[in-house]
Amino acid sequence: MSNKLISQMGLPSSLANVFSARNILTAKDALSLPEFDLMALLDVDRDQVRTAVARISEIACPPCRTALSLMEDRALTGGYLPTRLLGLDRALRGGIPFGALTELVGPSGIGKTQFCLKLALLAALPSSYGGLNGRVIYMDTESKFHSTRLIEIGRSSFPHIFNSEGMAQEMAGRIIVLRPASLDELTESLQQIQLIILQHDVKLLIVDSMAAILVGENERSTTGQKQHSCHLPLSFLKSLAEFSQIPIVVTNQVRSQNNYEVVHYPFQGIQWAHAVTIRLIFEAHSGQRFIKISKSPTSPAIAFPFLVKSSGIALLSDEGLEVTGSEMSTIRCEGLNVLVEGAEPFPHLGC
Amino acid sequence: MGRNSKFPLSRCEVAAAVGVVASLGLGLAAVYFSMPSSDYSFLKLPRTLEDIQDLRDNLESYTSDYTIQVLVGYCTVYIFMQTFMIPGTIFMSLLAGALFGVVRGVALVVFAATAGASSCYFLSYLIGRPLVFSLWPDKLSFFQKQVARRREKLLNYMLFLRVTPTLPNTFINVASPIVDVPYHIFFLATIIGLIPAAYVTVRAGIAIGELRSVADLYDFQAIATLFLIGIVSVTPTLISRRAQTAWDMLSEEQMQKPITTGCEELDTILGGGIQCKAVTEIGGIPGIGKTQLGIQLAVNVQIPVQYGGLGGKAVYIDTEGSFMVERAHQIIEGCIADLFEKFEHRKQSLVCPYILQPNSFLANIFYFRVCSYTEQIAAVNYLEKFLEEHKDVKIIVVDSITFHFRRDFDDLAMRTRVLGGMSSKLMRFTKKHNLAVVLLNQVTTKFVDGSFQLTLALGDSWSHACTNRIILYWNGNERHAYIDKSPSLRSASAPFQVTSKGIRNVTSNCKRVRMM
Numbered sequence: 001m002s003n004k005l006i007s008q009m010g011l012p013s014s015l016a017n018v019f020s021a022r023n024i025l026t027a028k029d030a031l032s033l034p035e036f037d038l039m040a041l042l043d044v045d046r047d048q049v050r051t052a053v054a055r056i057s058e059i060a061c062p063p064c065r066t067a068l069s070l071m072e073d074r075a076l077t078g079g080y081l082p083t084r085l086l087g088l089d090r091a092l093r094g095g096i097p098f099g100a101l102t103e104l105v106g107p108s109g110i111g112k113t114q115f116c117l118k119l120a121l122l123a124a125l126p127s128s129y130g131g132l133n134g135r136v137i138y139m140d141t142e143s144k145f146h147s148t149r150l151i152e153i154g155r156s157s158f159p160h161i162f163n164s165e166g167m168a169q170e171m172a173g174r175i176i177v178l179r180p181a182s183l184d185e186l187t188e189s190l191q192q193i194q195l196i197i198l199q200h201d202v203k204l205l206i207v208d209s210m211a212a213i214l215v216g217e218n219e220r221s222t223t224g225q226k227q228h229s230c231h232l233p234l235s236f237l238k239s240l241a242e243f244s245q246i247p248i249v250v251t252n253q254v255r256s257q258n259n260y261e262v263v264h265y266p267f268q269g270i271q272w273a274h275a276v277t278i279r280l281i282f283e284a285h286s287g288q289r290f291i292k293i294s295k296s297p298t299s300p301a302i303a304f305p306f307l308v309k310s311s312g313i314a315l316l317s318d319e320g321l322e323v324t325g326s327e328m329s330t331i332r333c334e335g336l337n338v339l340v341e342g343a344e345p346f347p348h349l350g351c
Numbered sequence: 352m353g354r355n356s357k358f359p360l361s362r363c364e365v366a367a368a369v370g371v372v373a374s375l376g377l378g379l380a381a382v383y384f385s386m387p388s389s390d391y392s393f394l395k396l397p398r399t400l401e402d403i404q405d406l407r408d409n410l411e412s413y414t415s416d417y418t419i420q421v422l423v424g425y426c427t428v429y430i431f432m433q434t435f436m437i438p439g440t441i442f443m444s445l446l447a448g449a450l451f452g453v454v455r456g457v458a459l460v461v462f463a464a465t466a467g468a469s470s471c472y473f474l475s476y477l478i479g480r481p482l483v484f485s486l487w488p489d490k491l492s493f494f495q496k497q498v499a500r501r502r503e504k505l506l507n508y509m510l511f512l513r514v515t516p517t518l519p520n521t522f523i524n525v526a527s528p529i530v531d532v533p534y535h536i537f538f539l540a541t542i543i544g545l546i547p548a549a550y551v552t553v554r555a556g557i558a559i560g561e562l563r564s565v566a567d568l569y570d571f572q573a574i575a576t577l578f579l580i581g582i583v584s585v586t587p588t589l590i591s592r593r594a595q596t597a598w599d600m601l602s603e604e605q606m607q608k609p610i611t612t613g614c615e616e617l618d619t620i621l622g623g624g625i626q627c628k629a630v631t632e633i634g635g636i637p638g639i640g641k642t643q644l645g646i647q648l649a650v651n652v653q654i655p656v657q658y659g660g661l662g663g664k665a666v667y668i669d670t671e672g673s674f675m676v677e678r679a680h681q682i683i684e685g686c687i688a689d690l691f692e693k694f695e696h697r698k699q700s701l702v703c704p705y706i707l708q709p710n711s712f713l714a715n716i717f718y719f720r721v722c723s724y725t726e727q728i729a730a731v732n733y734l735e736k737f738l739e740e741h742k743d744v745k746i747i748v749v750d751s752i753t754f755h756f757r758r759d760f761d762d763l764a765m766r767t768r769v770l771g772g773m774s775s776k777l778m779r780f781t782k783k784h785n786l787a788v789v790l791l792n793q794v795t796t797k798f799v800d801g802s803f804q805l806t807l808a809l810g811d812s813w814s815h816a817c818t819n820r821i822i823l824y825w826n827g828n829e830r831h832a833y834i835d836k837s838p839s840l841r842s843a844s845a846p847f848q849v850t851s852k853g854i855r856n857v858t859s860n861c862k863r864v865r866m867m
Contacts, residue, residue, distance in 0.1 A: 027725055027729065028723075028725040031725050031728040031729055031732075032724075032725070032728075032765065032769060033765075033769075034765075034768045034769055034771075034772045035772060037768075053732060054732060054733075054735065054736065056729070057728070057729040057730075057731075057732030057733045058729075058732075058733050058736065059729075060725060060726060060729035061719070061726065061729040061730045061732070061733040062719050062720055062721055062722070062726055062730065064717050064718070064719055064737070065717075065718050065719075066713065066714045066715070066716060066717060066718065067667075067676055067679055067713040067714070067716035067718055068710055068713040068714040070676040070713075070718060071676045071677075071680065071710075071713055074676055074677070079677075093677065097675075100672070100675075101672075235722070238671075238672055239672075239722055241672075242672055242720070275671055277672070277673065277675070279638075294638060295637060295638045297642065297643070297673070297675040297677075297678040298675065298677060298678050298681065298851075300849075300851075324828040328638060329636075329637070329638055
């Protein structure tokens with residue numbers, strides 16, 4: 001929208017010529033300047049600038065929709081990927097939502113990747129077994145994806161499917177694994193993914209994990225660049241989710257200095273926190289592991305105790321514990337071997 | 352409500368209508384039986400001028416002897432004709448002039464006409480309203496809104512309609528209760544507005560012998576006079592507004608309703624709710640409930656006027672994609688349920704039932720999804736035209752205002768100026784269209800006084816742009832809202848709760864929010 005050319009907007013030709021003469025070619029160029037600057041640059045009077053800007057804005061503005069039409073669209077696409085964890089699905093009113101960014105955050109080794117593997121399987125399953133019957137793109141930045149583990153989960157959770165001839169192969173064949181090694185590669189893959197999603201009927205995108213890529217990146221680039229680099233994949237993922245109406249799951253890591261620290265914001269900090277729609281915090285305390293719904297538009301904050309089994313993740317209780325107050329956004333990692341990366345956290349990052 | 356869904360009238364309404372007819376019939380019968388026996392063949396509803404002249408000749412003799420009976424009979428017949436919209440009341444007015452002279456005739460006609468109009472008003476209120484509700488709900492709500500908007504000058508408009516022959520009086524009687532014209536205004540307008548027309552007719556009635564046809568009655572001069580009087584009564588509404596004095600503004604502000612947030616304590620510290628004609632900034636950490644509050648306001652602005660709200664529409668500009676339509680649906684259902692609970696004692700629905708449906712509420716939220724700062728600027732510019740076309744938008748929520756401006760802008764000075772332009776535009780909208788602008792803002796960490804603190808994003812360069820600023824924060828286990836900056840409100844803090852129904856008061860037994 002912001003790259004629409006002014007020459008194609010139907011302005012009176014004299015004005016259009018003036019704009020292009022001063023090298024203001026797209027809507028973005030025109031609207032980034034305050035009114036007076038435009039007047040001075042183009043050497044036209046205020047009324048003309050006003051009508052021109054109004055016209056450009058009208059065309060560059062995203063279309064207006066009523067919430068009712070959004071609801072109707074939602075009803076068409078279905079809306080959720082059930083996680084098969086009863087308590088969690090009930091709290092999230094269906095499961096992982098389509099068209100939104102879901103974040104899994106927690107210390108290393110707690111079970112996020114297991115959860116992602118299970119989700120990948122669920123999306124690949126045929127609809128007769130409650131799956132989405134589609135392909136899955138799994139972006140594995142830390143080489144944590146093990147296909148043997150995937151098959152093991154499949155065999156334990158859905159024995160009747162996986163023991164039949166060729167099904168295991170087909171299910172595994174629907175999961176595409178990418179291994180980008182740097183931020184640039186990631187961004188490049190993301191650009192291509194948009195096309196792949198449409199062509200190959202991809203129903204789920206998992207990025208495991210964002211943190212690994214961006215840690216490396218931050219250590220290399222300069223301060224100014226940092227701001228841009230971590231925003232780009234974030235906003236791109238978000239718009240990708242909305243555009244293709246598929247669920248996108250991203251995992252994130254916690255940086256901590258001590259082994260039993262309570263951390264308030266995960267790596268990537270507050271900017272991420274504002275941008276994701278649903279945040280599930282994986283944490284450990286009092287000898288148990290918990291999945292905590294920290295941020296969700298339709299659910300209050302609830303924590304479910306869980307275990308990692310051969311069939312993936314299983315909840316110990318479907319009635320969660322209520323979580324109130326600042327505990328909602330804290331992550332406790334008691335008793336786990338937390339990976340400490342680098343010397344200190346980067347709170348001054350705008351990320 | 353004791354209503355059969357197919358037939359829009361309840362039993363008591365039908366009973367009331369029958370009762371009115373019965374009492375009028377009784378009145379007529381009483382008169383009939385108390386009159387001396389004689390030849391009453393001339394007594395019939397007057398249809399033509401000759402009938403009047405007949406009646407006049409015959410009744411003149413009775414008038415002095417049986418004044419009471421004639422008066423009662425006259426009034427009853429007049430009221431009967433008005434109530435049931437039987438044409439011919441003009442002949443009755445002529446008759447009054449012929450029988451009683453100018454002064455008493457005018458008094459009689461005005462009394463009878465007002466009484467008749469009132470009874471027609473009540474009958475239409477009982478029967479017409481539910482009927483029209485069920486037949487033409489959307490046209491009806493359109494007209495109701497138009498009337499509600501002109502509430503202050505309604506008397507002038509009604510006077511104009513009564514005095515001039517623009518609309519037939521019968522139509523005014525029937526239509527007024529349906530579009531929610533309150534009775535006291537109707538009464539005043541009728542009793543004052545009918546005087547000129549009554550005077551003209553009654554005077555003509557005196558000289559009824561000379562009249563050839565009804566057309567003589569309303570000659571050009573008479574009609575011109577009536578229009579002149581009408582214009583005089585409606586002129587105050589047409590005078591354009593000059594610069595306002597503070598007193599005018601005060602009375603305006605007192606009449607302008609604020610938008611309730613759903614939580615009474617929060618409303619109290621805000622002076623009733625989010626004020627129209629002001630820009631309010633709401634900031635807080637992620638997960639505190641900013642988007643929830645934004646959606647709640649977009650829903651609460653639509654509460655109909657009859658239920659104490661503004662009956663307006665909402666524009667929601669979403670920069671982060673945090674608007675979830677299922678959550679909006681949940682909040683709308685909660686709002687409607689609370690409205691019904693609050694107004695349970697009213698037997699009849701105050702508005703068309705189709706207005707209080709979640710789908711109507713959803714259809715009144717205009718949603719713009721902006722993905723870059725260019726689109727955000729374009730959307731705010733486009734709103735200027737949009738608001739001209741949609742005059743009933745009463746709130747603009749921007750969620751969140753600074754998200755796209757925190758990156759991609761290389762020239763920070765330019766950014767400040769562009770933001771300034773955007774904020775002054777929004778401020779202008781509030782004044783010009785009398786609506787509220789709510790800007791939701793993120794928080795960020797900032798290095799202040801040697802430590803990292805959470806502050807509002809773009810805080811310093813942006814702080815002059817809003818009228819009021821509210822910060823949402825955690826106080827122990829409770830969510831609180833704090834008025835950080837306001838020219839008219841005191842700094843105060845109030846707790847609130849995010850429930851499945853939306854933003855509500857903190858209940859004293861702060862037990863669990865149950866999942867649906």
